[in-house]
Amino acid sequence: MATTFRTRTILATTAATLLATVLSAPAATADSGSDQCTFSKTNHKYAGTPWALQRVNLDELWSQSKGKNVKVAVIDTGVDTTNPQLTHAVNGSLGVNLLPPKDSKHQPVEGAKSKPTTDTVGHGTRVAGIIAARPMKGTGFVGLAPEATIIPIKQNDAEGHGTATTLANAIQHAIKVKAQVINISQDTANAVTPGDDLHNAVNEALNAGIVVVASAGNDGLGGNVKKTYPASWDGVLAVAASDRNNERAAFSQSGDFVGVAAPGVDMISTVPKGGHCSDNGTSFSAPYVAGVAALIKAKHPKWTPREVVAQIEQTAERSIAGHDRLVGWGVVDPVRALTEDDHPIESPRSDAGLTHAEAPTPAKLTLGETPQQRTARIATYVAVGVGVLVAGLSGGAVAARDARRRRRALEART
Template sequence: MHDYSPLRPRTPLLLTLALTASLAAAPAAVADSASDQCTFSSTNHKYSGTPWALQRVNLDELWSQSKGRHVRVAVIDTGVDTANPQLTDAVDASLGENLLPPKVKGKPIERGNTHGTTDTVGHGTRVAGIIAARPMKGTGFVGLAPEATIIPIKQNDAEGHGTATTLAQAIRYAIDVKAQVINISQDTTNAVPPDDDLRNAIDAALAHKIVVVASAGNDGLGGNDKKTYPASYGGVLAVAASDRNNERAAFSQSGDFVGVAAPGVDMISTVPKGGHCSDNGTSFSAPYVAAVAALIKAKHPDWTAREVVAQIEQTAERSITGHDSRVGWGVVDPVRALTEDDHPIESPHPDPGLTHAQAPTPAKLTLGETPQERTARIATYVAIGAAVLVAALGGGAIALRDARRRRPLETRP
């Protein structure tokens, strides 16, 4: 049985709520005021500073190890617009594909370029920018893997016409064009597992040593803790969203399936036609991690998907020694992932010698004095008392001497 229910892109919350489907694979999103102000034009605002998500990384040290050169990253999303100058050279449109049908429910679909480089939503263009946007004068924003190659696979749109079936088709297409990393910033609505077609496509990608990265989902505001798909499939690196304090963003989905977390709040990235906008969501945490995977694949092309994922998880910044359902193995640390890589590992493990991002140890609450404290207090009092007594005796002797000197001569003995 095939699933033909639509997929919803993880666009701002108001739009997402309008895209209903029983088995929709949807990109994550939360309400963000900056998104409402974002317009797509060649004169769109250019972000002049360096986004906080990049400030947390020593880019010079990171790029001395790898820039992701020639690694193919498939972005299965709403398309990627190469009109943004930071993406023009980052996207290989010849490898792209548009999997949306020309007509849905009798209405024409905006296909744009047949290779999927037109993005009428802006979601896929943001995702691609976080991965591989090229440096450009006038902005501090750049992709974490600025020499990686984006393969744009347009599988969804604003109306959620993508389905779990077309998502599986997109994954298989990514395998055919020899992608080395796949980013999926989508999940099924209501955490409903689709049929086996999607699971089988994921397994096929993993068998080809492709690293599959997926967003964990944005339904965490109510303490939601349940699996999402395809993020919770075995072998997929599920990414939650973290904030500036390396803590789980309030909207980010929790669960044992979460592998790591990555910045997902106020994420600056590229938008169609040019310029930048800010947005929130695990949709933008996933490509941050996909970029790190591309960096590792460029440096270690023979590593398996499992080894790349384990390296990212093992080197993440942790507040506890092991796995946490909110941020997985911790918040991704790109520099550590590229420098503490002497040998590949198959799976992450607890770190009893944890020294990074360690939670402070609370001070002990003492309800009374210990014997040592009482001894020290008494000794202090004795010392102070002795000093006062010496001072008093010395002062008294001087006063008596002076008094005798002032007495009249006739009264002296």
Template sequence: MGRHARVLTLAVAFLTAPVILTPPALAADGDDFSGQCEYPNANYPGRPWSLQRVLLDELWSQSKGKGVRVAVIDTGVDVKNPQLKDAVDVKSGRNLLPKGLKDENGDPVERGNENGTTDTVGHGTKVAGIIAARPAKDTGFVGLAPEATIIPIQQNDAEGNGNTETLAEAIRHAIREEADIINISQDTSEAVKPDPDLEAAVDEALAKEIVVVASAGNDGLGGNVKKTYPASYEGVLAVAASDRNNERASFSQSGDFVDVAAPGVDMISTVPRGGHCSDNGTSFSAPYVAGVAALIKAKNPTWTQRQIVAQIEQTAERTIAGHDRLVGWGVVDPVRALTEDDEPIESPAPEEGLGEARAPAAAAIPLGETPDERNARLGTYVAVGAAILVAGLGGAAVAIRDARRRARSGPPSGDVRSGHAAM
């Protein structure tokens, strides 16, 4: 039987007080992709909207992410999904959940495989699919970087048994496994800075030129503005969620720490045991950006992590100069990020990348005929008049001929003329 997806509550422990890592909104999935998600599920037949906005052929002519390693620190990555089977490096994976855990009923919690390839929640499997799912003939869904490699690190579960200690350990494991990109689709719900060891682990990754991508959070309803972690740490690429209109999704966290936005509404991706479901949240915006980072890294292997981040920020779609607290530098544009890369940059330029709007031109009001227009009009009149004259002359000739014939032969016997009977 399929296993139902549950809302993910991720807890991070401080030295003194717990911090909740908020999950994405509950998925609305199913065989018709609008009900509850089952594992396995049906394949999504078309191309999801988040990929329709990208010219994939043009994008992949630049890079497919080959050779780039992306660590997914999450609830595990299920390799039973055919699109992830060849995308995951199972030897480098790790399960960091504590042993001997019990749920709220006192029953043992399933930890899963020690290499991080068990995902009873489905969250990590969706995240991995957005980054690097391989193409398949029965679906239009595919990862943005379909030749990148996933490092599966199971650090949390549905009961929220992950904490700052396991998250920091997961980052350090990714460093040891030579990750190029680290994706963290978890965030704190309180604007309180966590245990300094987590920030230290992030700094270690940045020092190794690893791009660290983190979701901004889903507590943005009502204009709520606050910092979340690890997204708010200096150097982390913090990702908000955008909708089909390239505007901030209503739930997406706002704040000065937000760097860019990416699609995060009705996101189709892979689920455990096969098939696809849709879900919402910045948890799925972050891997979209991590996939773009993998493409840039594969194309420009000597670029620093800061240059890769700046490239994503600089080429994002934005309607104002500079940065704002809703979508940061704008909504990520994968094709621009891969094609407008002549020289690496260290930071985005506020005025660059914006198209200059032109004032609309007033409609021309004709005040009279030009000489050419007058000559054309007169020429038309002459041609039409000549045609009428020719037709008229031809008709007159026929009428004269017929009249002469009648005059020679006289009226026929018994003919009726002018309404009077013949005598």
């Protein structure tokens, strides 16, 4: 029986559900228009700046890198290039549609013969937008790596026709077209361990110098801890979801395999045809980190996957020293990842990312009077001495005068 894969999103389960689901807008900025998510050219734009981008100084970030010419393979449900923010971000000629023409019951699969630049589900279009959406007038939403190139690899759909075999084939295609980063926002259903073909494909991508980023999973409610694949394999950067407080989102999967966390709640992104919608899930945390990986690869093209991953982990924002099973090494900090990069590293340090408060400067211990007190005392002595001297001189002068007067009076009588 083939191992099936599911896309990692809280709200997207079927194409019909996606088209009808009411999505909440982030509280950080006002949303314009209806919050009903539809796939049409008249779909509203998000006028403000999403909270996940408000936490980043984009000018400082982009002064270091914009991800120019870095190819990011998005293995997902396709990427719709009719959204104007993705039209020039996607290279459809390098993409591929790997969906089988028929399912196990020999029924036609919707979209099986379509191009990888179409997306009836909207999941892959959201993922691609978070990575590399181009700036556009009228919205504050933009991809973290707005000069990176998206390679769309359609491997899954709303019915979950993606398997370990098709995912392995998708990774092989990404290797063939020389992608530098691979984003996988899906995992095996029921945390089933896939076969060797998929694991071998992941290792082959890593050996080819490709950074592999995967979502950790959305089954974290109730403290559920379990491995997910391909996220939990060595070398893959597993991404959990964080909220506005830099804490683990309640749904986010926990485990020792988690590398870092990234925003995954109320994530604004592009949808098919045009405009934006909000969604939740580690599906949208992973591309946030994949965008950072693209920025690093553009600035440091010779860095290995291990060095890129270690850089992201080391510069993440942490509340404790070392690794945490909830958010890994911390919540990704794009600016620090691009500015604290003097030399490559192989693994993060336990104390990296923590803010150490400086101890207050102790007061100097002085036995007796301080220099200031001594100066004041001497000044007082001098003032008193001068006063006494003046008084003594004045008194002496008066006594001498009186003595002269008495002597003259005595001489006059005699």
